[in-house]
Amino acid sequence: MSEVTHDIARRVAQHLGPGDMINLGIGLPTLVADYVPEGVKVFLHTENGMVGAGPTPEPEKVDPELINAGKLPVTEDVGAAYFSSSESFAMIRGGHVSVAVLGVLQVDQLGRIANWAIPGKPILGVGGAMDLLVGAKTVIVATTHLTRKGEPKIVEECSFPLTGARPADLIVTEHATFSVDQDGLVLEEVAPDSTYDWVRSHTHTPFRNSAALEVV
């Protein structure tokens, strides 16, 4: 994955706290596990039935029956536990996952996300996306600010189908961090190597500025 995605993962990881139970979506979000801040102990929940998934094993130590929800090999971290799929999603829906980090296709003006289906294509996969969105205590979106074609992903209304009615709590891109309140998006931070103007012109929905934000 590109340096940009690593950068986003690093920025997301700063929002994790000691003891957090985290669930990381496939792709970019999984990279967040590389950048957990020094001294902060988090626990990885993976929806195929495990809490306490540990770092990627050396190739010769891969156990083909120990995988995360992205079907990547993982290891057992200290204090791990296994459980069935129904128990795993009871845990998710019941609010026992502190933070879910999700990738998105789009985010709308209210912070609602689209990350599971593309209009016009057959709908053939949803996985745990909708459960994680409604269940996690905090939902952090980890995404590049623009699509590969250079189009803004933060838009007034999603053209892709929504994953649910619940808005994300935080949206982190390589350029900016937005929080979400009931009226919509609040710009909390502009990345050091970006500018307020760039963020403003590449975010296709109105947003407010946080009181804490220093607009240069």
Added chain:
Amino acid sequence: MSEVTHDIARRVAQHLGPGDMINLGIGLPTLVADYVPEGVKVFLHTENGMVGAGPTPEPEKVDPELINAGKLPVTEDVGAAYFSSSESFAMIRGGHVSVAVLGVLQVDQLGRIANWAIPGKPILGVGGAMDLLVGAKTVIVATTHLTRKGEPKIVEECSFPLTGARPADLIVTEHATFSVDQDGLVLEEVAPDSTYDWVRSHTHTPFRNSAALEVV
């Protein structure tokens, strides 16, 4: 308990088959575990979270944390397993208990039972009675034919509150065995030391005779 209750328990036990998962109510029904026919292996489910409860331990071997739903000490039979209350009742409601043997206050003309509450008294206990009634594949009522006051327990309509809409499958007393079909009770057997006339006059609801029944 009296000889009569032992006799009823023995008669009920004849209806158990190899491999049956059984649940026995408090009191008389528990005695059934003393009379499982020779060579027949059954497994005792107890709704506080165990399958494979074994015989009553010697007093010096009682484990106070190993009890059945009647709070009597039990042991671990071979192949036992423990589980939570929600799993235990999922098992019951889901039809995974082959036979529940229940005591009753009354049975009505359709085989519906009353075994949990007395009219006019505060309703302060139901336990697993209603779950067992709706969930067990086969429900066998084990009861004396008459109350201690000499009144018939098998009646046209229960004066005690019903435990549920589902009728029992078999009603076993010291005098008779009835099966239940959609039209009501069918007399299957008269006990060797009783008579058809006694059963007829002490059963306060109409019943039919099974084709197999030899009325002397």
Added chain:
Amino acid sequence: MVEVPRMDGLSSGRIRSKVISVEEAVALVEPGSTVMVGGFGLVGSPLTILDALLTSENATDLTTISNNVGEPGKGLGRLLLGGRIRRAIGSYFTSNPDVMERHRSGELVTSLVPQGTLAEAIRAGGAGLGGFYTKTGVGTDLAEGREVREIDGESYLFEKPLRADIALIRARKADTLGNLTYYKTARNFNPDMATAADIVVAEVDEIVEAGALDPEHVVTPHPYVDYVVQAEIRLGKGDEPLLDRAGGG
């Protein structure tokens, strides 16, 4: 080949112990709290914390969600005699005459739920469900005035989830993270209640280091558990459940 994240950040950081004192546990219960209490009678009940609650001025006006109200004068039954319980939700109170008496006098409000529905409602509360349909209770006095729905030709009762402010549960072993295992039929409602309260406190016979429990054998994973307390009271050997103050047990 696609780059595989190393996920090395997962194995670093200091694990904080969840072990607290009985006194700290007791201080979590507030006047008017709804408290789930594990156990079937006294078996699998957090007897140490329950006894200590009697020393707290804040443990008053409680609503309990528990299969019974302990046994007469023991466990929750002791709190009842101490006048701490205003309302009891459970499946079987008949074994405790003190419940009968306080029900009659109006000091205690009782809500009776079939045992399977009680367990399932607690599970639903922990699983983020809005409710469920069960056949149990249809056509009985307990269904009076309740919603009945026909689903595929069968009648079901609608039941809502149960949650509590705090769950006081009993387990066999905890590691310092809060992973739990149970002991025989002392398991009962405890794993369900561990999922369904804002604060979950587990009283345990033995506390071990994180990593000492086999991940395949953990029954309650640590995310559910907020605090762990060392038990000081265990049931003694005998024909019936007896209390035996066994110290550090």
Added chain:
Amino acid sequence: MVEVPRMDGLSSGRIRSKVISVEEAVALVEPGSTVMVGGFGLVGSPLTILDALLTSENATDLTTISNNVGEPGKGLGRLLLGGRIRRAIGSYFTSNPDVMERHRSGELVTSLVPQGTLAEAIRAGGAGLGGFYTKTGVGTDLAEGREVREIDGESYLFEKPLRADIALIRARKADTLGNLTYYKTARNFNPDMATAADIVVAEVDEIVEAGALDPEHVVTPHPYVDYVVQAEIRLGKGDEPLLDRAGGG
């Protein structure tokens, strides 16, 4: 003192083994059967039985309930290529292009369910419930035309239970009675599916005598399991799930 029943009849009688051959297991699947199949991808999938189904003339026109349809050409994916599957109910088919293709051609009907709803519906099917309410999916395309209900100020979708004619699951160990334990993330849907079918067949890595499994560690108690089959195919070591014909394992 009240007489305590001895319950001696519980310890007598011969235990019948539930172990059958792969051929006998395959014969239980009939044309048009609804089949639950455990596994997340191939992990925790009953690969031995699935491969053997291809040799059966009766395993046709199947409806599968499984998180995926195996992997391309492997597990359930092989049965798909063999034209045995008419309808697939699951949460994630995108990883298998063969599903896409057969969906497009109309050979395969797919029903997509969020993964948590799938697992919960299977559990409900095994637990005798008439249905449940979940927040998952509310306000999405998957909720179109479905019943939404407001409960205590939140919107929930009504979901019905799922059951099958037969469940083919994978476990680590079985005793001859049918008690099961699982292995790491190969557990996934298997314990849920073990509860929710008329016939349950467990393919296992190892068969042990009744009594050899610790009652505290049994995950699926034996009443749920009808038959046990010795696995002949296990996933091999490697970067990605590979098939390795390892004989008797």
